[in-house]
Amino acid sequence: PGAASVIDGKAAAALIDSHVKAGVAQLESRLGRAPCLAVVLVGEDPASQVYVRNKVKRTEAAGMRSIEIRRDARIEEAELVGIVEALNADDAVDGILVQMPLPGHIDPYRVVETIDPDKDVDGLTATSAGRLVQGAPGLRPCTPSGCVWLARQALGELSGKSVVVIGRSILVGKPAAFLFLEQNCTVMLSHSRTLDLPEHCARADIVVAAAGRPEMVKGAWIKEGACVLDVGINRVDAPEKGEGGTKLVGDVAYDEAARRAGFITPVPGGIGPMTIAFLLVNTLKAAAARAGLAQPE
Numbered sequence: 001p002g003a004a005s006v007i008d009g010k011a012a013a014a015l016i017d018s019h020v021k022a023g024v025a026q027l028e029s030r031l032g033r034a035p036c037l038a039v040v041l042v043g044e045d046p047a048s049q050v051y052v053r054n055k056v057k058r059t060e061a062a063g064m065r066s067i068e069i070r071r072d073a074r075i076e077e078a079e080l081v082g083i084v085e086a087l088n089a090d091d092a093v094d095g096i097l098v099q100m101p102l103p104g105h106i107d108p109y110r111v112v113e114t115i116d117p118d119k120d121v122d123g124l125t126a127t128s129a130g131r132l133v134q135g136a137p138g139l140r141p142c143t144p145s146g147c148v149w150l151a152r153q154a155l156g157e158l159s160g161k162s163v164v165v166i167g168r169s170i171l172v173g174k175p176a177a178f179l180f181l182e183q184n185c186t187v188m189l190s191h192s193r194t195l196d197l198p199e200h201c202a203r204a205d206i207v208v209a210a211a212g213r214p215e216m217v218k219g220a221w222i223k224e225g226a227c228v229l230d231v232g233i234n235r236v237d238a239p240e241k242g243e244g245g246t247k248l249v250g251d252v253a254y255d256e257a258a259r260r261a262g263f264i265t266p267v268p269g270g271i272g273p274m275t276i277a278f279l280l281v282n283t284l285k286a287a288a289a290r291a292g293l294a295q296p297e
């Protein structure tokens, strides 16, 4: 009890970033330019500002070029689509990311679908999703890629492992299910209408919690020795921090789950940092694939 190894997502992300940096240096000498990621940010959402700042910082730290395009929240959908089309046409741009959420008058699906699938470093276009389902080469969503990487790091070979994914969003749950399937896991994809979730979790070697529900996964649900990957990021009241204090918690009741799990990711510092690491991996992959070069490892 109390014996779970805490998975250090920050250290894992730093390791991946350093591999990307080495790959960038190699590719740059063959391309004659640095791989380039373009990030489009609409409006003033404070969380989005922080995410974009971190993405730009880590892109540049890995030796890649970063283009940041900022527009006022009142931008018309057609103009935003035009910006994405111009980035598609720009041969020096390898990856395109449109930061979500977009203002309510813009259809995010239409904007995402405009992105050239070969530059779709978030892996969110219908084409990228289709390639994932078909097992064809393509760009995979970043957060679930981070989950698989950490699970492999913790457990080694994943073939035959049973996985319960909690949440079926396009961004996390569904791609996580297919990525673990690709590793020859047996996957159960659960959601808000799933019955008997605790019983399903009790059989799982790996639990991926991505419901956006603070501490919903209880310690008693977890199989002894399981690998628990907590994707959730929830801001909750923390009266212990004084009047109006808040803190971040995951979708897993961490202390009790850590007493049963073999491996567990904390929030923050677990899955979170892995998302940007795989954004950089995808940008490098996109740059290599677009140039017809072998994918750097």
Ligand code: NDP
Binding pocket: 143, 166, 167, 168, 169, 170, 171, 172, 173, 190, 191, 192, 193, 194, 197, 210, 211, 212, 213, 216, 231, 232, 233, 234, 271, 272, 273, 275
């Ligand atoms: P969504 O809100 O899009 O999806 C949540 C999913 O969870 C839905 O499929 C929903 O089911 C399911 N769900 C909700 N309540 C329950 C429940 N009680 N039992 C089982 N399933 C439930 O969220 P996202 O997938 O975008 O994100 C999930 C969480 O991960 C959020 O906290 C988000 O902040 C975080 N996140 C973290 C990232 C990171 O970098 N670490 C990146 C992306 C997200 P149904 O479909 O039936 O409604």
